[in-house]
Amino acid sequence: MANASDIANRVPITVALMLATVMNSLDTTIANVALPHIQGSISAAPDQITWVLTSYLIATAIMTPLSGWLSVRIGRKLMFMISIGGFTLASMLCGIATSLPEIVLFRLLQGLFGASLIPLSQAVVLDLYPPRQIGQVMALWGAAAILGPIFGPFLGGWLTDNLTWRWVFYINLPVGILALTGVLLFMSSERSDKARPFDFLGFGVLTVFIGAFQLVVDRGPSQDWFTSPEIWTETVIGLIGLYMFIVQTLSAKHPFFDRALALDRNFVSCTVFGFFIGILLFSTMALLPPMMQTLMGYSALQSGLASMPRGLGSFAAMFIVGRLIGRVDTRLILFAGLSLSTLALWQMSHFDLSMPMGPIIVSGIVQGFGIGLIFVPLSTLAFATLAPQHRPEATGVYTLVRSLGASVGISVMEALWTMNTSVVHSSLAAHVQPGNPVVSADLPSIFNPATAVGLQALNGQITRQAAMVGYVDDFRLMMLVTLGVMPLLLFMRTPKMAMDLAHAVVD
Numbered sequence: 311m312a313n314a315s316d317i318a319n320r321v322p323i324t325v326a327l328m329l330a331t332v333m334n335s336l337d338t339t340i341a342n343v344a345l346p347h348i349q350g351s352i353s354a355a356p357d358q359i360t361w362v363l364t365s366y367l368i369a370t371a372i373m374t375p376l377s378g379w380l381s382v383r384i385g386r387k388l389m390f391m392i393s394i395g396g397f398t399l400a401s402m403l404c405g406i407a408t409s410l411p412e413i414v415l416f417r418l419l420q421g422l423f424g425a426s427l428i429p430l431s432q433a434v435v436l437d438l439y440p441p442r443q444i445g446q447v448m449a450l451w452g453a454a455a456i457l458g459p460i461f462g463p464f465l466g467g468w469l470t471d472n473l474t475w476r477w478v479f480y481i482n483l484p485v486g487i488l489a490l491t492g493v494l495l496f497m498s499s500e501r502s503d504k505a506r507p508f509d510f511l512g513f514g515v516l517t518v519f520i521g522a523f524q525l526v527v528d529r530g531p532s533q534d535w536f537t538s539p540e541i542w543t544e545t546v547i548g549l550i551g552l553y554m555f556i557v558q559t560l561s562a563k564h565p566f567f568d569r570a571l572a573l574d575r576n577f578v579s580c581t582v583f584g585f586f587i588g589i590l591l592f593s594t595m596a597l598l599p600p601m602m603q604t605l606m607g608y609s610a611l612q613s614g615l616a617s618m619p620r621g622l623g624s625f626a627a628m629f630i631v632g633r634l635i636g637r638v639d640t641r642l643i644l645f646a647g648l649s650l651s652t653l654a655l656w657q658m659s660h661f662d663l664s665m666p667m668g669p670i671i672v673s674g675i676v677q678g679f680g681i682g683l684i685f686v687p688l689s690t691l692a693f694a695t696l697a698p699q700h701r702p703e704a705t706g707v708y709t710l711v712r713s714l715g716a717s718v719g720i721s722v723m724e725a726l727w728t729m730n731t732s733v734v735h736s737s738l739a740a741h742v743q744p745g746n747p748v749v750s751a752d753l754p755s756i757f758n759p760a761t762a763v764g765l766q767a768l769n770g771q772i773t774r775q776a777a778m779v780g781y782v783d784d785f786r787l788m789m790l791v792t793l794g795v796m797p798l799l800l801f802m803r804t805p806k807m808a809m810d811l812a813h814a815v816v817d
Contacts, residue, residue, distance in 0.1 A: 467614025627682025
């Protein structure tokens with residue numbers, strides 16, 4: 311609970327924490343629209359530039375469970391100051407990065423320092439206000455958290471077009487300084503020695519597994535997968551880490567996460583569900599900006615504007631779901647969200663190079679609305695049947711798995727896009743030969759394969775078409791994954807505890 315000094319200063323503390331929340335939530339989307347510009351600036355390949363996104367997500371996933379333990383050991387104020395200061399400094403370093411290794415390293419630092427900002431700020435806000443004000447305050451805090459997905463693409467596009475992509479990261483500096491100043495001046499210091507024992511061995515081997523697994527997924531396409539000694543080495547290291555983590559979890563007195571979590575049907579099914587939701591949401595957000603800018607000629611600002619309605623759809627859905635949850639079976643809300651997400655991905659699987667911006671906006675609104683119907687009900691069900699003492703620990707595991715799903719999803723979809731684009735390009739090129747009478751009759755003179763200029767122009771057009779087919783194939787696969795997740799709803803249950811919890815959140 312908060313002390314009297316913090317309660318007296320709760321308004322400036324809340325403002326500082328909301329600034330930190332906005333800064334962190336912005337970074338989940340603001341860099342997406344700048345990826346093509348970053349790629350050109352640091353001379354990265356298409357499958358490499360996604361490391362800018364995945365490194366941040368992986369670092370956040372790894373650090374989230376540890377951040378809660380650290381906040382108890384060193385105190386919330388010091389934890390916030392380290393997190394905000396480190397995140398702000400890492401943002402500046404991202405802005406001055408001149409190579410792929412540099413920006414990936416600095417994005418890792420961003421994720422490590424930023425992992426605690428949203429969960430800890432939410433916990434502090436809950437402590438600062440009396441129960442009768444919690445609903446209003448959490449609505450305000452939630453609005454701050456969702457500002458990133460709504461305005462991040464637009465702000466990132468505007469900064470990239472009017473300044474440079476580096477300002478996508480520099481924008482965090484004034485926000486971070488204000489948030490750090492507010493915490494320093496108004497939050498009181500506290501420290502407790504009552505933190506539960508932390509399983510550093512379990513945490514360490516889990517980190518090894520996650521890191522090795524991500525390297526396999528990221529490096530596999532460029533290294534021709536298991537023909538490469540590097541991929542085999544990373545796979546073996548990852549499997550050893552996973553084995554040690556399982557043994558440690560089963561045998562340790564205080565394992566990394568309580569074994570009781572694995573026995574809760576709701577928590578397990580919702581966590582698996584969350585893994586796939588991470589894939590669907592973040593993969594789409596990573597694929598669309600390069601598609602719009604590289605294939606369709608959109609500017610960064612235009613692609614940001616086209617991406618912005620997705621956040622607006624989620625924002626609208628959260629208002630509606632607040633009235634539905636607790637009154638309608640939560641599984642029905644999740645089913646509706648999945649159905650809308652499936653519809654959106656079906657719409658995306660019909661994208662083509664000649665379409666206007668309309669289909670991108672419409673599918674974005676539909677998908678955003680669907681995702682908005684999923685997040686709150688899924689969290690409600692995940693923790694509803696857990697004992698209260700397990701919920702803080704479960705929150706870290708739940709967030710870790712969802713972030714891991716997002717990172718793996720981006721890497722897998724990018725790898726599949728690269729592979730499918732190459733296959734389709736070869737297939738199309740095989741049918742475009744100078745001696746083919748159909749080609750000679752139907753192609754405009756600018757694409758005459760008998761001339762060097764025409765052959766170059768024709769190859770460029772084939773490459774664009776093949777790339778679009780690769781994107782469409784990714785969207786179609788994600789649609790099938792969404793349909794495949796639906797049976798998990800049958801394993802979930804909505805007990806009275808979940809209904810009571812839902813009413814408490816809404817009211």
